[in-house]
Amino acid sequence: MELSGVGVWSQQLRYGDAAEAAEAAAELEELGYRAMWVPDIGGPVFDAVGNLLAATRSAVVATGILNLWMHAPEDAAASFASLSAEHGDRFLMGIGVSHAPLVDAAEPGRYRRPLAAMSAFLDGLDAAGRPVPRDSRVLAALGPRMLETAAKRARGAHPYLVPPEHTRIAREAVGAGPLVLPEQTVILCSTRDEAREIGTDWLRSYLSLPNYAGNLLRLGLTQEDVDTVSDRLFDALIAWGDEEAIRRRVDEHRAAGADHVCVQVLTADGNAFPREEWRRLAPALT
Template structure:
């Protein structure tokens, strides 16, 4: 399972129209993207992985991330074995512990000790009748303890909503061997006001979650940066501008130690498949 280059992170591929998702996945493969990443905030995520694997031939399909509170490890291991048996080793299992406000909203008090919960989940995958290979799984990780667990119990880490400085920090924590695959959010527009109009509400929804807010503070941003979504924070987290601006940011991650960068395109309509932007990025990459 070789993962390099640039991939696409897309909620539309997971939660959009299934026929359009399949067509889009096939096109993204032809455009040269090396992996397609999908989120998991509920529902049968392995069905979505199967759908995208069936629609493609070579590209890797990855969960970014499979929410460990929503899926039993034995079922995931069985599904993983079935999918790799049918499609080869093209499924990278990204696993994460999500966020307390999301998990506790349905079952107060369920979310606790995320590091221990992740270890226990990995134990379950290892103990399954057909274990998920360590080299075919990554962990959502931001802080040092989860990054270190990514280096010892998985192939590496998939940090989300981060900066090239965090990528450099993550590489230092992981060491030279493990895989490091950060997500990078982008807006292809030269209009700064339009970029903020789209990006600020999107960022606020994430920065309301302690994991992300605390990571920003750990990386040197101030509480005011976080609460106001300052220009400094906005520009650090979202690469906005033309295609060359986006590629410069991708290269900053790669130079900081990333092995692969998955790009998430934002548009005014979050339900829209950003075909034009994907095509423009692919052309620039070539």
């Protein structure tokens, strides 16, 4: 499984119409995107992965991330084995601990000891009748201890909602061998006002989650930056402007040590497939 170049991170490919998701996946592969990443908040995520694998020939399909609280490791391993047998070595299982407010919403107090929970989930994948190979899994990792776990027990790290500065820190933490596969949110637009109209509330929803807010504070942003969604914070996390501006941000991640960058395109309609934007970005990114 080769993980290089640029991919697409898309909630539409997971939660949008399955037929359009398949059609879009085939086009993304033709456009030169090397991987497609989909989120998970429970439910039939492996059906969505299978849909994308069936629609493509060589692209990697990855979970970004599989929420470990919402799947049994033996079931995840069985699904991985079935999809790999049918589609070859193209399914990358990204695994994460998610966030306490999301996990505890359905069952208060369930989210606890996330590092221990990750270790137990990986133990379950290793102990399954058909284990998930270490090189076919990556971990959502922001802080130093989870980055260390990603280097030791997976193929590398998939940091979400991070600037290039974090990519540099992640590379230093995991060393030369493991992969660093950051997500980068982007908005194709002409002005800051347009970018802000599309991205501010979206970003605010993530800043309410302590894992992301804490990571930004470690990077030197302030609580005021977080509370106000300052321009400094906005520009650090969202690349906005024309195709060249977005290409420069992807190049910054690469220069900082990223092996692969997956771009998440935001538009005014958060439910619509951003297919025109994917087409516009392809010549600059792929």
